[in-house]
Amino acid sequence: MQQTRPLPDCHPELFVTEWPSFREYRVENWRLARDGSGNVVRGATSGRWIDLCLPVVISFIWPRVRGSTMLCAFAVLTVGFIIYCRCTQVIHESVLVFPAFGIQLETHRGYPLLKPLFVSRRFIHASLLEDFIINEGLRRWNVRYYLAAVHRSSTDTIAIDVVFENILPHFSVLLEVYQGVQELMFRNHIDNITRI
Structure with a gap:
């Protein structure tokens, strides 16, 4: 080779x-x-600081969002979309x-x-x-x-x-x-x- x-x-x-x-x-x-x-x-973005900060932000927001199903669904969809965009x-x-x-x-x-x-x-x-x-x-x-x-x-x-x-x-x-x-x-x- x-x-x-x-x-x-x-x-x-x-x-x-x-x-x-x-x-x-x-x-x-x-x-x-x-x-x-x-x-x-x-063109393909590698690891950035936002990839590391996303779990921390979610851990702070999740207890406040947990009571509202609408905000919970929005947060899950947003995180899912970000992961999908990064992995495709x-x-x-x-x-x-x-x-x-x-x-x-x-x-x-x-x-x-x-x-x-x-x-x-x-x-x-x-x-x-x-x-x-x-x-x-x-x-x-x-x-x-x-x-x-x-x-x-x-x-x-x-x-x-x-x-x-x-x-x-x-x-x-x-x-x-x-x-x-x-x-x-x-x-x-x-x-x-x-x-x-």
Whole structure:
């Protein structure tokens, strides 16, 4: 296993891990500030002082709220919502490229200081994969670039799966992943075409 950061100066959130049979492109949910200061801008917030203070505040408020069912229900719902929001953050997203088999898109959610609680995976078999593209979309007045896997679905219609759909990294990260996937998945197909 060899782990590298191909863009260490501008986008250190991209990790490339090479195994003997596959390669993983992982984008973590943080990035460097654009002002050149080197400060980290976190998408997934790790432990903050409010996480530590919340049990203390609840222990002081709970005896006063216990008599009123309406306030008790509100307090329980509020705490439940805060816990739900903290434990369903996107920690990282990755693309696993298995050259002989296909690609797998993963999203890891959970609390940043712990192991992921929820992992969603989508596998696209190599025989169904038509192309892997960088596309652009409009959001208000901005142009956003995103990676997409174009594949045939089980009903022989064309489907598109967006890669890194929650984090939406910058173009240079997308370009690095795009070139790696094209090299591993479509290199043999391109070599066969050039020989003909």
